[in-house]
Amino acid sequence: MSHPQTTFRQTTFKGNSVLSRRRKTVSRTTVHAQLEQLRSTGRYDCFKLEWHPIYADKSMWPVPFHLFWDSDIAKWIEGACYFLVEDYDAEIDKTIRELVEMIRGAQQEDGYLNVHYTVVEPDKRWSNLRDMHEMYNAGHLIEAAVAHQGYYHDNLLIEPIEKYVAHIRRRFGPGEGQLRGYPGHPEIELALFRLYKATGSTDAFELAQYFLTERGNPTGQDGKHYYDWEMEKRGEISWQRPDAYPEHGTLWYCQADSPIVEQKTIEGHAVRANYLLTAVADMLYLSKEDGRPIPNAEGWSEALHRLWDNMVDKKMYLTGGVGAIKQWEGFGIDYFLPQGTDEGGCYNETCVSIAVMMLAERILHLDLDAHYADIMELCLYNTVMTAMSLDGKAFTYVNQLGSTEADKSVREEWFWCACCPPNLTRLFGSLGGYLWDYGHEESNIFINVHLYTGAELTFDANGLPVTLQQKSNWPWEGKVDFQLSAPSSLRVIIRLRLPAWSKGAYVLAPFPQPGTVKVEKGYICLYPAYVSENPSFSLEVLDFEPRYLSPHPYTNQRTLTLARGPIVYCVEDADNPWETNHFKDVFLRTDSKVTEKLVTDEETGEEYVSLKSKCWKQSISTHASLKADGDSAAPRDLIFVPYYFRANRGGKGQMRVGLMNGGIESGVIFPERL
């Protein structure tokens, strides 16, 4: 089936679920607030190709402040188009039309379309693919154009964009006279696959395939690595490098140190890595679906799974956050997962978790394993949802697990590098496409349900209408009621994800006859015999009890985190105002009882389950022996709230996800001083 950014149109969110409320906030508030930011910062008018004072700012190198403005506009258009589908807004409609006019007007005769290299450095086009984001911006323009066409059904945006793609395609590729370049920041690859699927352009497919295949070629251009070749042409030596490159020749930063199929571990900038792998997964899926065999498909598939496993097993926080290291906004070594700045990391950019969701969604088409949907859900309800305030007006870029005085738990209205906020808009706009997948499978119709909420899916199967409705109070309760409406001539298979944290415990009602239901790779497969007999059925995922999570011991994080269903919890000073040191000295014991309570927050109106347990606090001095006085110290009540809920109620900005497990054992602390 197609991309979630297309199929979301078949889904309508129903009821008052967390997801539905959040989508309404984005539609009614966020889209407008972000537009206001675009206007006030100068971005809105950038495609007019007039000079803006910020263009003269040379304090950053090589990337100036305005380099991603093209993509900020494109991502906003894309997200806004998604929301127009079910929540029409005349102002937004008018604004999109105006922006599209400006973009059309900004295109150069030869098809080139980029603000910086038209206004600021017109003689340096394509001279620094490694750092300068021309293709990244192009990729977002492509995605905007596909979304625009999907809503407006006209060619006003896709026409100039296809012209731009043709321009790029002429310049770069494996042919004679072409340059062997590829983008430093992947994005255009996944965009080109979407363009291919939307328009059938095999040029787009082939260009994306070329970018993926050429990447990391050590001798691609005149016997040199492309990035070395272009660097030499710019007259730079490799010790002259952006701040994100800790050492010279840090090509792993942009996943270009070796061809993708040879990469052993996932490294570097985490958004780039996940956009890249999303494209790889899509290439594998589309080539299978459309019968376009690609060379070494097995090698690509192995690399995809190898890099995914490395990320999820060894480089992912239990919030779904990814990318511990601030300097290169990316991956540290295996198991390096400190909770905050004071421990040396925990960057966890919002865009990465959105990208992980995109990647997981693509992999589910290749390998229907609940693990991928588990991660998709984990990211959604935790690192992604925590990145926006409940009022829809403030955002995070970095999503730490523990605050410090230097980096409090707060949100901002905008960022100079504004990738995250409009990415949230795009994701929430197309979220319906992530809930489920559907299509034909031999003589059956299938619906694979990945995420539970209140929603209705409607699609056309061989000209016949199929509707599946799900109703639930997820993520607070595990009961989901389904109602299928499909012509009796259709054989329908429904697969329901069973999250790993449920440990496989569920109740299906009506109770299935033998042979009509089977669990495969974490999906409960309801065969046509069951479905036709029971168009109304309900699933209850069990084990919604609060549970303790501990990171892998090799992380050296001997902490406890409470989770319940897909929701990871944190503690905040808003609920625990006695705390003064960001909960660093607070510990839990696994044998303390945890109680839960359904709360409606007065100020925000948010409804959620809060948790309560006991904690102890130790005084930890700089040196001298520590007394193991945890046992004798009086326990306090500790209130936990969902991580996504943090930083919505004022307070001192003190927050922590993982709390010390069991206190500090006796034993002498070094250095000993008399």
Next chain:
Amino acid sequence: MSHPQTTFRQTTFKGNSVLSRRRKTVSRTTVHAQLEQLRSTGRYDCFKLEWHPIYADKSMWPVPFHLFWDSDIAKWIEGACYFLVEDYDAEIDKTIRELVEMIRGAQQEDGYLNVHYTVVEPDKRWSNLRDMHEMYNAGHLIEAAVAHQGYYHDNLLIEPIEKYVAHIRRRFGPGEGQLRGYPGHPEIELALFRLYKATGSTDAFELAQYFLTERGNPTGQDGKHYYDWEMEKRGEISWQRPDAYPEHGTLWYCQADSPIVEQKTIEGHAVRANYLLTAVADMLYLSKEDGRPIPNAEGWSEALHRLWDNMVDKKMYLTGGVGAIKQWEGFGIDYFLPQGTDEGGCYNETCVSIAVMMLAERILHLDLDAHYADIMELCLYNTVMTAMSLDGKAFTYVNQLGSTEADKSVREEWFWCACCPPNLTRLFGSLGGYLWDYGHEESNIFINVHLYTGAELTFDANGLPVTLQQKSNWPWEGKVDFQLSAPSSLRVIIRLRLPAWSKGAYVLAPFPQPGTVKVEKGYICLYPAYVSENPSFSLEVLDFEPRYLSPHPYTNQRTLTLARGPIVYCVEDADNPWETNHFKDVFLRTDSKVTEKLVTDEETGEEYVSLKSKCWKQSISTHASLKADGDSAAPRDLIFVPYYFRANRGGKGQMRVGLMNGGIESGVIFPERL
């Protein structure tokens, strides 16, 4: 009193102590083995100013392989001169004379004396003080010259070196027409203070004082930071930077981001930081001793203690190792003390711990507090001693607390950057000077005993001979017998360090009369009344029982390490051949009994106390829940050996200092996969 590199001549090591044996090995073997390396690598002849093929190698930037050759020769000369004092060797004597001739011959007419900038880039002298080590090399030549004069009592080396110092002094300083430069790698400062003390040259004192004061001045040269000014002159932009500079403008790398007195925390390259602070301490001490008031002495003193405390309390491993980060061979953030490469750090360069010893020794002259001597001893017996094999022929540069397959626990015969091996030679050569300090104090003679071993101190007090002998089996036993021989006309105060790990428990015999002994800042002060009555006395430092150390909880290292007296222990596969994963999955319990045994190693002849306890091993998989099966798993015997003893007996190179404390608690490990 004077520097340990001078006063060591008053000390004779006696008996068969660990220190005495090691000194003999260095004298008989190491000095020769290092000379052989100097010869075979081309260093030996470098002052002939002939071309060497390695000079053409441009693969490293900006520092070429041979840049420190001057200092390698200088440090070897310095160390060799120390050993000639009590262990004359005709070959070494002849070699030193030959090298000195070559150095003299290498000096340019104007006094300049540097191999690289005479042979390779003669037109670029002093163009890159930040990176190119001209002054660092000069500093080591100064130290060699002082040592040479101390042994040979001639001016053959010190004469050209003083000429070179005058050359530098003309060029750099606060006067009109002078450049406001200072060395990127501090070392010359402490060397100049030694030169001042040896020759009385106030020029040397003032030049060092200038270097310390000017360092970090943001507007020193033409309104700019000197390093920015010279960088611009070289035509570089700040994003062009050595690999040790993670981001552009990383001036903290060489402690030049702000004036020293304003620095809040100790940062950057750890050898540089400790050489620099050694000079600061010496400046404070010498200015007091010689009545040369320096501006803002209080501010300097506060900075010295502030940076020391930051290092020792928050950035030092319990082996005395310092400098967790490989990239800049230096400090990480507070409490970032991972045990090995797989955890992201643990560089702990050998030279740093030698520098910490030098610094601690200097601070003891300013502030007689046993804490500084504790750290000096900790470094000596652990990070420093572990850096040389028992045969004296192999060395470490990096001193991790836990090995990995990528970085096994091994030693090398030499390094391209060979700072550490000859630094060990220098230290062991002058070690006698670190044991104790002595001098006049009002109408008394004092002897402050910092380190215990078998040794004799002899000095002249107002023309009268004083001798103090100490005999002990330290570091294995705490009993130390002293014998003072001094004319009865002298009032002698003896102060004996009481290590912090003794928790103040000691026995002094004969038992003192009231008022004749007092403990101050960790030193047992024996007043003249006691000393004159008891020229023979003995100290027994108690609490030599094995003890468990745990790093500060903020390190996230919830590990246990065994220590006994000043010795920190490790486990090795040589004693525990069942281990296959570098002891990462092995845990201890504090309630397990520890037994000790005096061992003589068959192969090496080394005598030491080994420890034995129980351990448990857990199997830790990548994902899926961990079972807390530690309790049910059968315990194994685990043999511990001194950390300094590691990697002397073959084996697989698996070693660890800190072992998991108490096993992994139950609790679910993320990610959960069904």
